Amino acid sequence: MAAGFALAGFVVILVPAIAVQSGVFNAGVGSMDTDVLAASAAAGAVHVVLAWRRLLDEERIATRRLHVWIAALNALVVLALSASVLLLLVLFWFPDEHASLANRGFPVFLLWAGVQGVAVLLAEATARFFFWWLEPHRPPTLGPGPP
Amino acid sequence: MNRREFLAAGVGLVGATATAGTLAGAVWPLLSREDLVPGQAPDVQLTPNAWPTADDRLSFVALGDNGSGGRQALAVAERMAITYRTAPYGLVALLGDICYYGNFRRRFDTVFRRPLGPLIDAGVGFELAIGNHDNALHFSDQGLSAIEAELELLGTPGRYYTTSQGPVDFFFLDSSIPGLYGPQASEQLDWLDDALASSANQWKVVALHHPPFSSGHHGSTPGAQERLVPLLSRHHVDLVLSGHDHDYERVEPQHGVTYVVSGGGCKTTRVGRSAFTAVSERTLQFLHVEVVDDLLTATCVRVDGSVADRFMLRAREGN
Numbered sequence: 515m516a517a518g519f520a521l522a523g524f525v526v527i528l529v530p531a532i533a534v535q536s537g538v539f540n541a542g543v544g545s546m547d548t549d550v551l552a553a554s555a556a557a558g559a560v561h562v563v564l565a566w567r568r569l570l571d572e573e574r575i576a577t578r579r580l581h582v583w584i585a586a587l588n589a590l591v592v593l594a595l596s597a598s599v600l601l602l603l604v605l606f607w608f609p610d611e612h613a614s615l616a617n618r619g620f621p622v623f624l625l626w627a628g629v630q631g632v633a634v635l636l637a638e639a640t641a642r643f644f645f646w647w648l649e650p651h652r653p654p655t656l657g658p659g660p661p
Numbered sequence: 662m663n664r665r666e667f668l669a670a671g672v673g674l675v676g677a678t679a680t681a682g683t684l685a686g687a688v689w690p691l692l693s694r695e696d697l698v699p700g701q702a703p704d705v706q707l708t709p710n711a712w713p714t715a716d717d718r719l720s721f722v723a724l725g726d727n728g729s730g731g732r733q734a735l736a737v738a739e740r741m742a743i744t745y746r747t748a749p750y751g752l753v754a755l756l757g758d759i760c761y762y763g764n765f766r767r768r769f770d771t772v773f774r775r776p777l778g779p780l781i782d783a784g785v786g787f788e789l790a791i792g793n794h795d796n797a798l799h800f801s802d803q804g805l806s807a808i809e810a811e812l813e814l815l816g817t818p819g820r821y822y823t824t825s826q827g828p829v830d831f832f833f834l835d836s837s838i839p840g841l842y843g844p845q846a847s848e849q850l851d852w853l854d855d856a857l858a859s860s861a862n863q864w865k866v867v868a869l870h871h872p873p874f875s876s877g878h879h880g881s882t883p884g885a886q887e888r889l890v891p892l893l894s895r896h897h898v899d900l901v902l903s904g905h906d907h908d909y910e911r912v913e914p915q916h917g918v919t920y921v922v923s924g925g926g927c928k929t930t931r932v933g934r935s936a937f938t939a940v941s942e943r944t945l946q947f948l949h950v951e952v953v954d955d956l957l958t959a960t961c962v963r964v965d966g967s968v969a970d971r972f973m974l975r976a977r978e979g980n
Contacts, residue, residue: 524859528693529684537693540942541733541929543964580666587673598688605697609762613730614773616699618824625699644669 516569519586523565523637524558526594531555531578549623556623557630561593564638572645581648589641596633600607604629671919692707696763696927700732702775703739707783711749719827723948725870725904726792727926730771734927735962737945738776743969744949744962751785753777754825756904756923757792757870759811766813774908775815788824789817791835792870792904823850828976829950830862833935834869836903841869842884850892856894861977865891865950868902872922874937877906880928893918897977900957902948908932909961909969910941910946917977923948923961940970 533556536546565586572582605612605627616622676959710722712887723740726733759765760772791808808820820835828850832853834841841849857865873893875884882905893901894916904924910932912920920937925946932941945964950957961970 529689533689533692536901545738552979584673591673591676591680598684602688602692609730609773610768612699617702622699648665648669
């Protein structure tokens with residue numbers, strides 16, 4: 515189950531790059547730059563490691579396993595949405611800034627991986643929030659007090 | 662299942678359904694269709710003014726819908742520069758939609774100066790058929806402001822105008838609605854009628870954004886075949902160049918007039934075939950045209966340098 519969620523996350527991170535590459539392929543461009551695919555794969559690999567470790571930890575400490583999977587589902591939704599929509603918005607709203615950066619040698623790989631890295635962090639935060647929210651919150655117990 | 666679990670699971674399931682629909686239906690197709698990824702500007706050194714300048718010769722390129730400034734637009738521009746090396750040309754006929762994703766004044770460097778820099782530096786001239794102000798935008802403040810910016814920055818004399826280059830008379834039209842086909846179109850059509858009638862050059866080439874004949878995503882422009890095509894046929898126009906659909910299509914001559922869609926300047930959409938289609942292809946491309954006396958040879962060049970189509974025309978007689 516943990517592996518399934520981690521891999522599903524990898525796939526939704528990879529899809530925007532595949533969409534761009536399919537556009538390039540349909541346009542008949544002879545040689546295709548694969549930097550966006552590589553950037554997505556890198557962000558996806560980071561996600562797999564983080565999600566895998568988190569899910570194993572949560573499974574170990576959860577009062578109900580259901581909490582782990584509900585939190586994971588919500589994280590996957592946030593990941594899918596932000597990995598594509600954030601990218602689209604950043605590319606669409608700041609095309610001239612990106613063109614200027616590219617002109618100065620700033621690699622598209624970093625731009626793409628950076629935006630998708632933010633999506634991975636948002637998904638991690640979402641998972642941790644939902645897990646924390648679903649788990650029972652025990653009132654703090656009073657210690658024996660100062661000697 | 663307690664209240665929190667029910668709520669969180671519900672949010673997750675509804676979110677998953679909505680997200681799947683949004684991504685598959687809108688976001689991913691948009692990423693595939695648009696040219697949003699930045700790229701490197703072409704680094705090609707060209708010999709200035711290398712094109713033939715005899716009175717009976719002209720070489721030019723027709724480029725449509727190139728206004729993204731993205732990686733694909735840069736690839737097409739680079740191929741144009743490479744083509745200039747072997748088959749130099751002194752003019753680029755821009756077929757509209759020269760600026761996507763923002764105002765042309767703000768994006769001038771990104772969509773024009775940067776991709777076409779090698780050609781600009783080589784002294785190549787640019788003419789423009791207005792295109793990126795479709796439908797009601799034409800008469801909005803935003804639309805007029807963008808049109809003014811384009812005309813000013815490219816040094817274009819007006820929304821529609823004629824220019825002579827060697828043996829060719831060009832007629833650049835504003836085909837935005839209601840510019841050419843709407844209720845107030847008579848002014849431009851009357852002007853075109855007079856300009857074609859008084860054209861004394863060997864070749865008559867009309868350039869406009871919206872194609873009278875197309876099997877592409879937008880299809881043939883409504884009203885064009887009723888209002889514009891008869892006028893073009895009557896005046897023995899040789900070639901009509903257009904964009905709008907992001908593909909290449911050559912139409913079988915209609916009453917002697919050859920129509921070409923050359924709209925693959927930076928992105929592509931599907932194109933089919935119609936009864937009038939001679940050649941159609943979804944590809945990034947531009948059209949290289951060489952006129953020598955009464956022979957015109959046009960080559961559709963793909964972004965990888967291969968040839969998608971080549972055709973020849975003989976100049977038609979009469980005005």
